[in-house]
Structures are given as structure tokens and as C-alpha cells.
Amino acid sequence: MFKRLLMPALLAAIAGCAAQTAGQSGPLLNAKVILVIGDGMDDQQIAIARDYLVGMDGRLTLDRMPERISAQVRTVYEDDPGRPKYVGDSASGGTAMAAGVPVSVGRIGTTAGSDQDLPNILEMARAAGLKTAIVTTSRITDATPASFVAHINNRYCQVPEEMVKVDEDFPQDSTDCSADYKTNGGPGSIAEQIADSDIDLIFGGGSSDFDAFIDGVESQTVGQTALANGFEILRSPEELEDPPDDTKLIGLFASGHLPELLRGTDGARAEFVEHVDGKPVWPEAFGCEENPAHEGAPKLVDMTATALDVLGRRQGFMLVIESASIDKASHYWRPCGHIGELGQLDETVQLVLDYAARNPETLVLVTADHGSSAQLVPEKTDLSLQNAAPPGRFARILTPEGSVMGVSYATNDSPFWEDHSGVHVPLYLSGPRATELPQFVYQTDVFNIAATHLGLADSWPRQ
Amino acid sequence: MFKRLLMPALLAAIAGCAAQTAGQSGPLLNAKVILVIGDGMDDQQIAIARDYLVGMDGRLTLDRMPERISAQVRTVYEDDPGRPKYVGDSASGGTAMAAGVPVSVGRIGTTAGSDQDLPNILEMARAAGLKTAIVTTSRITDATPASFVAHINNRYCQVPEEMVKVDEDFPQDSTDCSADYKTNGGPGSIAEQIADSDIDLIFGGGSSDFDAFIDGVESQTVGQTALANGFEILRSPEELEDPPDDTKLIGLFASGHLPELLRGTDGARAEFVEHVDGKPVWPEAFGCEENPAHEGAPKLVDMTATALDVLGRRQGFMLVIESASIDKASHYWRPCGHIGELGQLDETVQLVLDYAARNPETLVLVTADHGSSAQLVPEKTDLSLQNAAPPGRFARILTPEGSVMGVSYATNDSPFWEDHSGVHVPLYLSGPRATELPQFVYQTDVFNIAATHLGLADSWPRQ
Numbered sequence: 064m065f066k067r068l069l070m071p072a073l074l075a076a077i078a079g080c081a082a083q084t085a086g087q088s089g090p091l092l093n094a095k096v097i098l099v100i101g102d103g104m105d106d107q108q109i110a111i112a113r114d115y116l117v118g119m120d121g122r123l124t125l126d127r128m129p130e131r132i133s134a135q136v137r138t139v140y141e142d143d144p145g146r147p148k149y150v151g152d153s154a155s156g157g158t159a160m161a162a163g164v165p166v167s168v169g170r171i172g173t174t175a176g177s178d179q180d181l182p183n184i185l186e187m188a189r190a191a192g193l194k195t196a197i198v199t200t201s202r203i204t205d206a207t208p209a210s211f212v213a214h215i216n217n218r219y220c221q222v223p224e225e226m227v228k229v230d231e232d233f234p235q236d237s238t239d240c241s242a243d244y245k246t247n248g249g250p251g252s253i254a255e256q257i258a259d260s261d262i263d264l265i266f267g268g269g270s271s272d273f274d275a276f277i278d279g280v281e282s283q284t285v286g287q288t289a290l291a292n293g294f295e296i297l298r299s300p301e302e303l304e305d306p307p308d309d310t311k312l313i314g315l316f317a318s319g320h321l322p323e324l325l326r327g328t329d330g331a332r333a334e335f336v337e338h339v340d341g342k343p344v345w346p347e348a349f350g351c352e353e354n355p356a357h358e359g360a361p362k363l364v365d366m367t368a369t370a371l372d373v374l375g376r377r378q379g380f381m382l383v384i385e386s387a388s389i390d391k392a393s394h395y396w397r398p399c400g401h402i403g404e405l406g407q408l409d410e411t412v413q414l415v416l417d418y419a420a421r422n423p424e425t426l427v428l429v430t431a432d433h434g435s436s437a438q439l440v441p442e443k444t445d446l447s448l449q450n451a452a453p454p455g456r457f458a459r460i461l462t463p464e465g466s467v468m469g470v471s472y473a474t475n476d477s478p479f480w481e482d483h484s485g486v487h488v489p490l491y492l493s494g495p496r497a498t499e500l501p502q503f504v505y506q507t508d509v510f511n512i513a514a515t516h517l518g519l520a521d522s523w524p525r526q
Numbered sequence: 527m528f529k530r531l532l533m534p535a536l537l538a539a540i541a542g543c544a545a546q547t548a549g550q551s552g553p554l555l556n557a558k559v560i561l562v563i564g565d566g567m568d569d570q571q572i573a574i575a576r577d578y579l580v581g582m583d584g585r586l587t588l589d590r591m592p593e594r595i596s597a598q599v600r601t602v603y604e605d606d607p608g609r610p611k612y613v614g615d616s617a618s619g620g621t622a623m624a625a626g627v628p629v630s631v632g633r634i635g636t637t638a639g640s641d642q643d644l645p646n647i648l649e650m651a652r653a654a655g656l657k658t659a660i661v662t663t664s665r666i667t668d669a670t671p672a673s674f675v676a677h678i679n680n681r682y683c684q685v686p687e688e689m690v691k692v693d694e695d696f697p698q699d700s701t702d703c704s705a706d707y708k709t710n711g712g713p714g715s716i717a718e719q720i721a722d723s724d725i726d727l728i729f730g731g732g733s734s735d736f737d738a739f740i741d742g743v744e745s746q747t748v749g750q751t752a753l754a755n756g757f758e759i760l761r762s763p764e765e766l767e768d769p770p771d772d773t774k775l776i777g778l779f780a781s782g783h784l785p786e787l788l789r790g791t792d793g794a795r796a797e798f799v800e801h802v803d804g805k806p807v808w809p810e811a812f813g814c815e816e817n818p819a820h821e822g823a824p825k826l827v828d829m830t831a832t833a834l835d836v837l838g839r840r841q842g843f844m845l846v847i848e849s850a851s852i853d854k855a856s857h858y859w860r861p862c863g864h865i866g867e868l869g870q871l872d873e874t875v876q877l878v879l880d881y882a883a884r885n886p887e888t889l890v891l892v893t894a895d896h897g898s899s900a901q902l903v904p905e906k907t908d909l910s911l912q913n914a915a916p917p918g919r920f921a922r923i924l925t926p927e928g929s930v931m932g933v934s935y936a937t938n939d940s941p942f943w944e945d946h947s948g949v950h951v952p953l954y955l956s957g958p959r960a961t962e963l964p965q966f967v968y969q970t971d972v973f974n975i976a977a978t979h980l981g982l983a984d985s986w987p988r989q
Contacts, residue, residue: 105569106568106569106596106949106950107570107947107949109950110948110949110950113598113950114610114612114948118610119598119600119610119612120610122966125966126596126964126965126966127964127966127989128965129965130965131594131595131596131965131966132594133569133589133594135576135582137582140929146927146928146929147577147581147582147583147927147929148929149577149582149902149904149905149929149931149932150902150903150904150905150932232912233911233912234911235908235911434902436903438901438936438937438947438949439612439613439897439947439948439949440613440899440937440945440946440947440948441612441613441937441945441946441948442612442613444937444938444940444945445698445938445945446938446940446942446943446945448696448697448698449695449696449940449942451938451939451940451942452938452939453936453937453938453939454917454918454936454938454939455917455918455936464609464610465609466603466609466610466611466612468612468948469612469613471936471937473901473916473917473918473934473936474901474903474904474907474916474934475907475908475909475914475915475916475917476914476915476916476917477907477909477912477914479909479912479914480908480909482903482904482907482908482909483903483904484570484901484902484903485573485577485902485903485904485931486569486570486573486901486902487569487572487573487576491965498961501589501590502589502591502592502593502594502954503585503588503589503590503594526590
């Protein structure tokens with residue numbers, strides 16, 4: 064449910080507060096926050112990617128950042144919002160970071176149980192006169208970007224026709240966002256909310272979401288609505304090189320999510336270990352190769368470069384960047400997919416750090432929304448002589464340094480996807496006051512850190 | 527293999543170097559290092575223990591330490607010591623920390639491939655006139671404590687009769703330490719090396735190891751040898767309260783490892799999920815309770831208090847403390863065991879931090895030797911409506927805050943034990959220069975950090 068009347072009043076109050084805080088603490092309009100989210104990027108996912116990408120003696124750009132602390136995930140039960148739930152998703156994790164409030168799994172910018180809209184950090188920044196942008200490798204309507212731009216009770220209400228859906232095969236994916244239908248006076252689906260937003264730039268995939276007709280007006284697509292609202296829409300990577308100036312930008316560089324950069328040789332991924340006469344047949348080790356499906360798609364670093372170029376012409380901003388498919392590759396047993404996407408994130412972090420070096424008022428945060436399934440285990444179990452093998456899906460990855468790494472996926476035995484993990488996640492920082500944090504904070508503190516740096520609040524986490 | 531002639535010469539050289547370094551950098555004899563090792567304590571194990579012990583809104587003592595960085599594990603192949611191996615054990619991890627050199631799995635203070643003895647930090651500290659001590663909840667001959675006091679090619683050569691062993695059921699556990707037999711002029715088993723050592727204090731379990739007869743002398747036990755070498759042996763927790771003064775101390779407070787502090791209700795642990803008619807039967811959630819087997823055994827904090835009391839009367843020391851059964855409980859599917867042992871570690875860290883507050887020349891390090899199997903997953907998979915369940919062993923833990931936490935063990939399907947994980951491990955610090963470290967170091971840097979603080983080397987890790 065939404066509170067149309069409440070939100071503008073809240074944001075006006077925030078703008079007032081921001082102006083006041085800014086007066087106290089310095090030039091608000093100069094402050095910049097770049098938040099990089101590795102979707103599902105917990106320490107296991109980083110360790111697997113590091114060993115492949117730079118070797119056991121090497122260091123990722125992440126590893127060279129000045130600070131790394133940890134953040135406790137923040138999720139509660141929908142039917143009992145005071146009770147903590149130990150495993151979250153991109154919606155609850157994204158909303159915790161965007162709005163500073165723990166919510167239930169699947170919620171986008173709305174409270175658990177009571178379905179109230181929560182102002183998010185990008186809205187607050189815009190209300191205070193700052194620029195805002197999102198870059199992602201997923202559909203721009205996916206849960207992580209949506210958490211920073213929309214308010215709706217279900218992450219899967221991405222386009223008008225998905226607002227009410229009964230999924231008989233996966234009842235847990237059914238939706239009822241009917242209260243938010245535009246025809247009911249609501250803000251509509253996530254795509255419609257993006258088209259109606261004042262975000263300065265949002266790049267990623269999901270062009271098909273913008274070809275959908277908006278609710279109640281079958282002659283107008285969501286994309287046409289965006290154009291009518293002053294957005295220009297980029298659709299080819301070439302357009303990234305010379306983007307139009309002085310206009311809001313939507314970038315839609317794939318029909319759905321952007322394809323993963325790497326894949327296992329010939330598409331190899333983790334599989335259940337076969338057994339012959341009760342003995343496991345160890346899967347052949349495979350390396351990673353460029354994913355042909357990625358050809359023609361922009362890299363995360365390319366989209367980010369354009370975003371920084373566009374934003375960099377102006378004073379003060381918050382930019383959210385997501386490497387989305389660390390999570391998706393872990394869901395679907397693709398270790399090379401996850402390794403490649405973490406590599407994309409790492410490359411993008413280097414670009415961001417270079418930008419921050421030239422713009423020292425920039426605070427860089429790199430974190431994850433939740434943990435994932437992949438676990439770094441022996442390439443052959445220590446019990447291999449006893450014919451033991453991993454019970455879940457398993458891959459043996461041949462690394463460039465000539466060793467073999469075991470990666471296990473064993474959160475469930477379904478043919479559909481793996482679950483998340485409830486482990487705390489890393490939070491890397493670089494920039495003003497980055498060293499002035501306790502080494503353990505809550506995921507909601509990402510909001511507090513960013514809001515304080517931007518002069519929107521005075522809620523810097525303390526021990 | 528050992529190098530009897532080499533070691534004393536090396537240590538004399540180290541002592542000279544230490545004196546010189548000390549002259550440059552301050553009062554060496556005052557410096558103290560307390561290294562706390564949570565065996566197998568990676569971020570997953572910490573997250574599971576935190577959610578149970580203090581709840582999702584709570585903080586462990588670990589979480590309140592001023593610094594947390596990460597350490598890359600260091601392990602190589604025995605037959606190709608230049609090639610990194612991604613998953614280590616307590617022997618390779620312990621030796622990496624004790625001697626600053628990556629070795630192969632199973633090795634105690636000796637080089638991979640060439641079997642040369644490696645001087646360890648406690649030997650170097652003693653050579654420089656400092657006191658040294660080890661406190662553990664395992665047998666004191668187990669791999670982690672052994673790495674700081676012994677040199678032998680196989681961790682399982684703990685007592686004379688295990689020096690050469692053919693294990694038909696588990697060939698990987700067979701040993702051949704015959705070159706180190708005392709009757710061959712060697713230093714003997716790990717227990718014999720402890721009995722012959724000059725360590726000031728070593729507390730833990732393993733009294734049966736000291737009842738064994740030493741090699742070649744069937745009338746004398748290892749324990750009798752220790753007494754002849756100037757040790758006093760404590761065997762009851764009561765003796766911890768008023769330990770003898772001015773003598774080397776061995777504490778043996780259990781026949782084998784000290785029992786774990788907690789267990790699942792009525793001994794419950796993780797089990798394979800049963801299926802009826804193809805549908806998983808979700809295991810009943812259980813909480814943790816005191817383990818009756820632990821009654822009469824000292825807690826880690828009690829042994830540590832005595833160690834600090836004994837050491838605190840003198841200038842300068844290095845104390846190694848191990849909570850051993852985080853690892854062991856994860857090997858054997860006992861989530862409450864691991865939670866209780868991590869709680870013991872956390873309680874001990876508080877005692878150590880209190881000591882350090884009164885003795886500000888104390889550098890406190892808390893880390894792990896390797897990762898473990900337990901993974902924090904949904905208490906019912908998100909695919910539960912599709913009849914999916916975790917493929918490995920699984921427990922649903924009822925937490926004191928009234929939620930349920932899923933813990934999965936799925937590195938292999940054997941009835942024997944789980945494997946380790948190759949994830950990097952946390953390294954918490956408090957004390958002088960603790961803030962002057964990059965946030966990502968190698969496991970071997972634990973040696974470098976400790977040795978530098980003690981004035982034994984000048985090898986502080988840099989970015």
C-alpha cells in the first residue's frame with residue numbers, strides 16, 4: 064500500500080533537515096556517495112572469485128580498499144515484524160540499505176505487516192537537491208534497483224500485468240499488488256514507478272518491461288510514459304559513449320537481465336555427482352570462458368563510466384551500482400558466472416576509486432544485500448577414499464594458477480534454484496570518515512552512513 | 527624430518543636479531559601477544575553463533591573489537607610446494623600462523639616436500655627471553671597447539687605408538703614418522719616433544735597421551751619424562767585456582783579433548799532430512815542445552831585466567847589460546863556444540879581484552895586456521911512448497927529470540943565427518959598498531975604481526 068499524501072510531506076521535512084544539517088556540517092551539495100552492491104556477495108563468494116581471478120597469492124581491488132567491516136543482514140517476518148528472520152533476499156536487503164528499516168522478504172520500500180511507504184535515500188537526496196542514479200546488470204525493475212526507486216508490497220510486481228498473479232507451480236511467487244494499480248489511484252508497478260520517477264539516470268536491462276502497456280491505458284507503453292515524463296531512453300551500448308545532456312536517462316541494454324560475462328567451458332556448471340556401482344564419478348574440472356551471450360552487452364564498468372560522466376558534471380550525488388548476477392549465478396549453479404560478475408564488480412570498484420581519488424568528497428561503499436549458496440570446499444572430499452562425495456551440486460574449477468577448486472551448492476535439492484545464506488556480509492569503505500566506523504554494523508547502517516555523509520541525517524553508526 | 531643442529535643455531539641468530547630490534551623499537555621484554563584461535567571459525571560459523579547467542583540485534587565481544595580484517599589461508603601441495611591448495615587444515619593453518627610459512631595439509635612445523643623444521647614464534651620468543659604458553663580445549667597434542675610447539679611430518683603422530691600406523695579403513699590417516707623416532711635420534715612424537723620442550727605453560731586435554739610409554743623406554747611414560755624435565759602436571763580444575771609458582775606447567779583436564787560446553791536438546795544434531803512419499807519431513811527445531819559431558823571440565827576462560835595469572839607475574843610473553851571444537855562440532859554436525867564453543871571463545875576474548883586494558887603493551891589477535899562446513903540457510907528452503915529440502919545434514923535451531931535458524935552441513939555425504947572450507951578467515955585485533963594494517967592479509971601475516979610486536983622481526987604487513 065502507498066501513502067501518497069505522506070511521502071511528499073516527509074520528503075519536504077527531510078529536505079529542510081538536510082539544509083539545516085548541511086549548514087552545520089559543510090557543503091552538502093558537494094558530497095557524493097557511491098554505493099556498490101554485489102548481489103549475494105558474501106565472503107564465500109569473494110573467496111571463490113579471488114582464487115580464480117587473481118590466485119591465492121593475489122589481491123582483488125576489494126582487498127586493497129582501505130577499510131572492510133561487516134554488516135548484519137536485516138530481515139523480519141511479515142506476520143510478526145518484531146521477530147528477526149535470519150535469511151533475507153534482495154528486496155529486504157535492498158530496502159534495509161535504501162531506507163534504513165528492516166522489512167520482510169520480498170518487500171520493496173514498504174514496511175512489513177503495515178505496508179507503509181518508506182522514504183529511500185535517493186528520494187531524500189533528490190529532495191535535498193542532489194542528483195541520483197542507479198546502474199545494474201539486472202532488469203532495472205529487479206529487487207535491488209527497485210528498492211532505491213519504488214514502493215510496493217511485492218518485488219515481482221515489476222510490470223502492470225504482473226501486479227496480480229496466481230502462480231500455481233510456485234505459489235510463493237504469486238502477487239497481489241492490486242491496491243497499487245494506477246487505476247486504483249496507486250503508483251503502479253515498479254516499471255511504472257520508474258517511468259514516473261525523478262531519478263536522473265537508471266541503466267541496466269529489462270527493455271521488455273518498458274514495452275508493456277501501462278495499466279488502464281492500453282495505447283501507451285511504460286516506455287512511452289517515461290518519454291512523456293522527460294526521460295530519454297538509451298538502448299545500445301554505443302549510446303553510452305555520448306549520452307544526451309540535461310535530461311533524465313533510462314538505459315535498457317537487454318530484454319531481461321544483462322547476460323553474465325563468463326561461463327564454464329562450453330557452458331559447464333555444477334551438477335549432482337554421478338555414482339557408478341556406489342562409487343562417485345568425479346566431475347571433470349573445467350575453467351571459465353567468455354560467455355557468447357554477453358556479446359553486444361555493455362559491461363558494468365562501461366555503464367558506470369557513463370553514469371559518472373553524467374553525474375560528474377554536477378555537484379553532489381548518490382550513485383547505486385549493482386553487480387546483480389553474483390546472486391543469480393549462485394542460484395543456478397554457475398560458478399564461472401558468479402566469478403565473472405564479481406570480476407565485473409571489482410573492475411568497476413577500481414573505476415570508482417579512481418573517480419574518488421579525483422573527487423575526495425566521495426564516500427565509496429561496497430557491500431552485499433545477503434549471502435549466497437556457493438561454498439569453497441575441497442576439490443575432492445577428504446573422504447574420497449571412502450567413496451564420499453558432495454550431496455548437492457558440485458563443480459571442480461580449474462584455475463589459471465593450475466590448481467583445482469571445489470565449489471558446492473547444497474542449500475536444497477530442487478531442480479529450480481538455490482537459497483540464500485543468512486551470513487553477515489562484508490562492507491568495504493573508502494573516503495571521508497571511512498575509518499571512523501565500528502567493524503560490525505547493521506545493514507540498515509548503510510543508509511545511516513550514506514545519509515550522514517550527504518548531510519541528510521546525523522546517524523553515523525557508533526560502537 | 528628434523529634438523530637438530532640447525533634449529534639451535536637458527537634460534538640463537540633470532541635471539542640476536544631480537545635483541546637488536548628491541549634496542550631499536552622499545553622494551554622487548556614488556557611486549558605481550560595473545561593469539562586466540564577459533565578452530566574453523568569462519569564468518570558462517572560466527573554468524574550462526576551470533577544469531578543464537580545474542581540475537582540478530584546483538585553483538586558478540588568479537589563484534590565489539592576495534593578492528594576486523596581478513597586473512598587468506600595458506601596451504602600448498604606436498605608433492606608440489608609451489609602450487610596453492612585452496613582448502614587447508616589445522617596443521618597447515620596452525621603452522622602458517624606459527625612459523626609464517628605455507629605448508630601442506632597435515633604438517634606440523636615442517637616444510638612441504640622437503641621436511642625441514644621451521645622455527646616457530648614461541649621458540650623464537652623463548653630464545654629472546656620471553657615467556658610462552660598455550661591453552662586449548664583439545665588434546666594438547668592436537669594439530670593447532672602442536673603447530674606452536676612441535677615439528678613433525680604428520681599431525682597424527684601424537685604419541686609414540688602412533689608414529690607408524692597403517693590405517694586400512696582410512697588410508698589417508700596412516701602415518702610414517704619413523705625418522706623422528708627417539709630411538710632413531712629424533713625428537714619423537716608430539717607428546718614427547720611437548721614433554722621435552724621449554725614452554726612455560728600448556729593447558730588442555732589429552733592426559734592419555736601422557737600415560738603412553740616413550741619410544742624405546744617402556745618403563746617411562748611421556749608424563750614421567752615431562753616431570754623429569756621440570757614440568758608440574760595439573761589434572762583437576764581445582765588446581766587451576768592456585769597453580770604452583772616458578773615451574774613449567776602442563777595441564778591435562780580430560781583424557782582426550784575437553785567435552786563441548788553445549789549440545790542440542792537431548793543430544794540432537796543435524797541429520798539427513800527424511801522423506802515420506804517423496805515429501806520431506808521437516809526436522810523438529812531444537813534448542814541448545816548444557817552438555818552433561820562437560821561437567822567437571824574447566825572452561826576455556828578458566829584455563830586462560832590461570833595462564834594470564836601465571837604469565838602476568840613476569841615481563842613479556844606470547845600466549846596462544848584455542849577454542850578447538852568449533853571445528854570439531856562442525857565436522858560432526860553438532861550446531862549447538864559449535865555455538866557453545868564459539869561462546870566460550872567470546873567469553874575468553876572478553877577476559878583477554880580486560881587484561882589488555884590493564885596491560886596496554888598487549889596485542890590481541892583473534893582468528894581462525896581455516897573455514898568449516900556449517901552454513902546458515904533458510905529454516906525451510908524457499909522451495910519447500912515444491913518439496914525440496916537440503917541434500918546434506920540439516921538442523922533447525924530454535925533460538926532464544928523465538929525464531930528458527932537453518933544450519934546445513936553438506937560438504938560430503940559420508941557417515942564420518944564434514945570437510946573444511948577454503949574461505950578466507952576473519953582476523954580481529956586490539957592493541958598497539960592494530961589499526962595500522964591493510965584489511966586483507968595472509969594467514970602467514972599472523973606470524974609477521976606477532977613477531978614484529980614482540981621485537982623478533984620487522985615484518986609488519988603492508989598494503
